[in-house]
Amino acid sequence: MASVSEAKSLVLDRITHRFASGTMAVSDINLDVKGGEIIALLGPSGCGKTTLLRIIAGFIGQSEGRVIIGNDVVDALPPNRRAVGIVFQNYALFPHLSISENVGYGLAARGVDKATRAKEAQRLLDMVQLGPFGERLPRQLSGGQQQRVALARALAIKPSILLLDEPFAALDKNLRLDMQIEVKRLQRMAGTTTLIVTHDQEEALSMADRVAVLSHGHLEQFGTPSEIYDQPQTLFVNSFVGTANKMKGVVVATDASGAKVALEAGGEIIARAPKPVSASDKVTVCLRPEHLTFVTDDTGFAGEIGMALPLGATVVHEIKAKDGTSIKISQARTGGTPLREAGTPVRVAPLAPGLATVFPE
Amino acid sequence: MKSATTAPGDVTSFSLGLALPLGLAFAIFFVLPLAQLFYLSLHNDTAATVWGLGQYIKFLTDPFSLAVLGSTLLLGAEVTLACLVLGYPIAWLYQRSGSRVQTLIIMIVLLPLLTSVVVRTFAWIVILGRQGIINSVLQSLGLIGTPLRMIYTQGGLIAALAQVQMPLMVLPLITAIGRIDPNLSDASASLGAGSWRTFVKVMLPLSMPGIIAGCTLTYAAAITAFITQSLVGGGQMLFMPMYLYQQASTLQNWPFAAAISIIFLFAVLAIVALFSTLGRRARGYGDAR
Ligand SMILES: Nc1ncnc2c1ncn2[C@@H]1O[C@H](COP(=O)(O)OP(=O)(O)OP(=O)(O)O)[C@@H](O)[C@H]1O
Ligand SMILES: [Mg+2]
Numbered sequence: 001m002a003s004v005s006e007a008k009s010l011v012l013d014r015i016t017h018r019f020a021s022g023t024m025a026v027s028d029i030n031l032d033v034k035g036g037e038i039i040a041l042l043g044p045s046g047c048g049k050t051t052l053l054r055i056i057a058g059f060i061g062q063s064e065g066r067v068i069i070g071n072d073v074v075d076a077l078p079p080n081r082r083a084v085g086i087v088f089q090n091y092a093l094f095p096h097l098s099i100s101e102n103v104g105y106g107l108a109a110r111g112v113d114k115a116t117r118a119k120e121a122q123r124l125l126d127m128v129q130l131g132p133f134g135e136r137l138p139r140q141l142s143g144g145q146q147q148r149v150a151l152a153r154a155l156a157i158k159p160s161i162l163l164l165d166e167p168f169a170a171l172d173k174n175l176r177l178d179m180q181i182e183v184k185r186l187q188r189m190a191g192t193t194t195l196i197v198t199h200d201q202e203e204a205l206s207m208a209d210r211v212a213v214l215s216h217g218h219l220e221q222f223g224t225p226s227e228i229y230d231q232p233q234t235l236f237v238n239s240f241v242g243t244a245n246k247m248k249g250v251v252v253a254t255d256a257s258g259a260k261v262a263l264e265a266g267g268e269i270i271a272r273a274p275k276p277v278s279a280s281d282k283v284t285v286c287l288r289p290e291h292l293t294f295v296t297d298d299t300g301f302a303g304e305i306g307m308a309l310p311l312g313a314t315v316v317h318e319i320k321a322k323d324g325t326s327i328k329i330s331q332a333r334t335g336g337t338p339l340r341e342a343g344t345p346v347r348v349a350p351l352a353p354g355l356a357t358v359f360p361e
Numbered sequence: 362m363k364s365a366t367t368a369p370g371d372v373t374s375f376s377l378g379l380a381l382p383l384g385l386a387f388a389i390f391f392v393l394p395l396a397q398l399f400y401l402s403l404h405n406d407t408a409a410t411v412w413g414l415g416q417y418i419k420f421l422t423d424p425f426s427l428a429v430l431g432s433t434l435l436l437g438a439e440v441t442l443a444c445l446v447l448g449y450p451i452a453w454l455y456q457r458s459g460s461r462v463q464t465l466i467i468m469i470v471l472l473p474l475l476t477s478v479v480v481r482t483f484a485w486i487v488i489l490g491r492q493g494i495i496n497s498v499l500q501s502l503g504l505i506g507t508p509l510r511m512i513y514t515q516g517g518l519i520a521a522l523a524q525v526q527m528p529l530m531v532l533p534l535i536t537a538i539g540r541i542d543p544n545l546s547d548a549s550a551s552l553g554a555g556s557w558r559t560f561v562k563v564m565l566p567l568s569m570p571g572i573i574a575g576c577t578l579t580y581a582a583a584i585t586a587f588i589t590q591s592l593v594g595g596g597q598m599l600f601m602p603m604y605l606y607q608q609a610s611t612l613q614n615w616p617f618a619a620a621i622s623i624i625f626l627f628a629v630l631a632i633v634a635l636f637s638t639l640g641r642r643a644r645g646y647g648d649a650r
Binding site: 054057058059078079080081082083084085086088090092094095096105106109110153154156157 | 542544545547548549550551552553554555558562563566567
């Protein structure tokens with residue numbers, strides 16, 4: 001991009017919003033986004049992602065808290081004075097305007113003359129690889145093309161913050177991957193601080209510098225993709241991001257690095273404890289399928305093979321633990337990985353002690 | 362109709378079959394009389410025995426007749442404009458209100474349709490008359506010395522007609538505005554447009570289908586509102602429906618009355634066509650430019 005907009009930071013300070021109907025959509029959200037970062041807002045349906053985005057854009061006035069863009073508290077500014085670009089889930093292109101008029105719309109609102117507008121619109125359309133489509137109407141484009149127009153339209157005003165609400169949800173899988181790469185490329189070029197709303201964890205982990213996981217209007221964890229995946233701070237994050245086997249147990253001892261837990265299924269496991277636990281607490285232990293391995297010594301817990309699923313590059317075994325819990329274990333498929341027969345007694349343990357995580361009930 | 366012999370899956374012939382009763386009624390009670398009217402208008406004498414275009418020539422060369430036509434078309438335009446200017450904000454408000462307020466707005470808008478036209482018209486006479494409500498209030502407040510003349514004026518007539526035709530404007534507008542994606546005005550705002558710009562550039566063009574429908578209905582209803590025109594307008598103002606009535610009923614000049622009807626009909630059709638052409642042009646959809 002010819003001119004790089006100055007990347008501004010975004011701070012959400014104790015944002016809480018209650019709708020008139022009484023729904024508490026977001027509560028006490030603190031987020032500190034550095035200039036130029038891509039942040040993913042990840043969470044299940046109804047957790048308040050769109051509400052948060054609409055608060056930042058200024059469409060909703062939050063009940064409590066402040067939105068700070070750069071050095072300015074923007075709460076008193078209407079949406080048209082915030083310089084926040086937004087791409088809606090349904091794109092919201094103006095159906096009666098041509099593609100090039102859509103892209104030039106924000107410049108027209110800023111009083112830019114027609115010739116400059118047309119030139120700038122053309123430059124942006126070239127950038128999203130839609131150069132020849134300027135004269136068409138939105139409904140004459142495919143979903144993915146409309147999406148790129150919406151992106152070009154939002155970028156045309158050189159926003160200090162770019163918001164994308166589930167931008168890829170309506171696209172099929174291949175196109176989605178292309179667009180994810182495309183958006184990331186454009187974002188890097190423009191250097192715009194960007195928030196992407198998604199409920200697709202792969203999208204969040206692959207695109208974002210940092211991920212904010214939301215549940216029921218609360219911020220569960222805010223960290224880099226590997227922090228979110230490898231060091232989940234809550235049970236929700238551990239089971240929402242990636243897959244997790246959950247086992248019940250009781251803490252027998254604790255030390256600085258974690259806790260030793262006696263599983264209901266028999267056996268003991270040493271697990272990392274992000275939230276403090278103490279001896280004789282009832283806890284849930286989370287074990288990711290790829291962090292488990294079959295052992296021949298007496299560590300871990302015992303069970304028997306329920307089913308073997310050869311899934312291409314990985315092999316997944318489902319194991320019935322002694323208390324009936326179903327546990328999945330996945331392994332890379334190498335020449336030496338035999339499929340195990342149903343009913344075979346096995347012992348399973350984490351690859352390393354830090355890979356199990358324990359959460360208080 | 363072939364509906365009985367076609368396979369049940371054939372949707373088109375099904376709907377044609379279902380449209381049959383209405384189509385028949387339309388043919389018998391509308392197309393037939395219209396043809397008869399046209400036949401009648403093509404005669405030069407009152408007894409309808411001599412063929413000719415005399416009635417049309419008479420109307421189109423008579424300044425008085427043309428003036429009546431002109432003032433009728435103008436009245437329609439004024440009432441339509443009044444309805445549009447007053448009705449658009451109501452439709453707008455409706456789309457932005459909660460369900461209870463929406464019910465209230467619909468009630469108020471529909472109320473004129475639910476009262477008898479005669480009762481409603483006399484209510485306007487009571488309100489606008491020399492000793493009417495407005496005049497007595499203004500007089501008792503000492504704002505005016507002598508009563509204002511409101512009844513039997515163009516302004517009074519426009520007010521009365523606009524009130525009655527309001528639902529015909531507001532209902533299509535509510536539908537059209539409701540169909541606009543609410544994200545569009547948010548998108549416009551986030552791109553830096555103020556509310557006026559958003560209204561002119563986005564909301565107005567996208568509500569054009571409702572504006573056209575509303576204007577067409579209001580216009581057609583206003584220029585043919587015989588009772589309101591006669592009672593609130595009084596004797597000084599003559600409009601096409603009354604003119605037609607006089608020729609047919611009082612003067613028994615049926616061929617001339619028929620010619621007036623046909624001319625009136627085509628004048629209205631021309632205006633309606635103009636509305637939709639203008640609308641389509643303003644909207645700009647439908648063809649890629
Ligand atoms: N205008 C509104 N009035 C009342 N409640 C609302 C309104 N908009 C959203 N909510 C409620 O607020 C909560 C959060 O909604 P929000 O749209 O932010 O969810 P989301 O995370 O974007 O979900 P999704 O992934 O399905 O889009 C939901 O419980 C929803 O029902
Ligand atoms: Mg949403």
